[in-house]
Amino acid sequence: GAVVSQHPSWVICKSGTSVKIECRSLDFQATTMFWYRQFPKQSLMLMATSNEGSKATYEQGVEKDKFLINHASLTLSTLTVTSAHPEDSSFYICSAEVLAGGTYEQYFGPGTRLTVT
């Protein structure tokens, strides 16, 4: 149980185009999903917290107009990188929160590697 998928697993796009990444909880409903960004050999940096049916809460320094997050259902959240540039190349990971054993646990998707040329 508690499986989270991401699509695509990797994507290459040209500078100036937009890319959409999907995050799905496959066997549970997640009222809250999180989007992280990870540069090579670095830790995960939280970009935003996404609650179903409401606007995402962005971390300081994350441009909400550039990284559009939509959480339209309890099993799907999307991250759209608008007008992508080479500096947006990174590993993007989502997670979904589930109540397990009396505590909220985050289960992560497999990640999406974005390369902007």
Next chain:
Amino acid sequence: AQKITQTQPGMFVQEKEAVTLDCTYDTSDPSYGLFWYKQPSSGEMIFLIYQGSYDQQNATEGRYSLNFQKARKSANLVISASQLGDSAMYFCAMRGQGAQKLVFGQGTRLTINP
């Protein structure tokens, strides 16, 4: 604010030996949760173990155990009988009271040598 510190950028261990990965944390919250995740080269984050700040006993999950020393604010991960498949990045993370988000440490790259 919460902060997680992992002081070991890399660890090299012989197969079948036990290994301890260090994690210290800083928080003023009376209640918090501590997590360890494994990230293999493929990139996915695998949940390993959880320790609540009010848990009386140290958490254990198979070969993983968490050495929780509250007074020292440390939550070290112990892997017993290490295997080649344990080679990966390991992240310690924390969630404060009432908070949703996790704060991650910088990670430790563990390499198991045959």
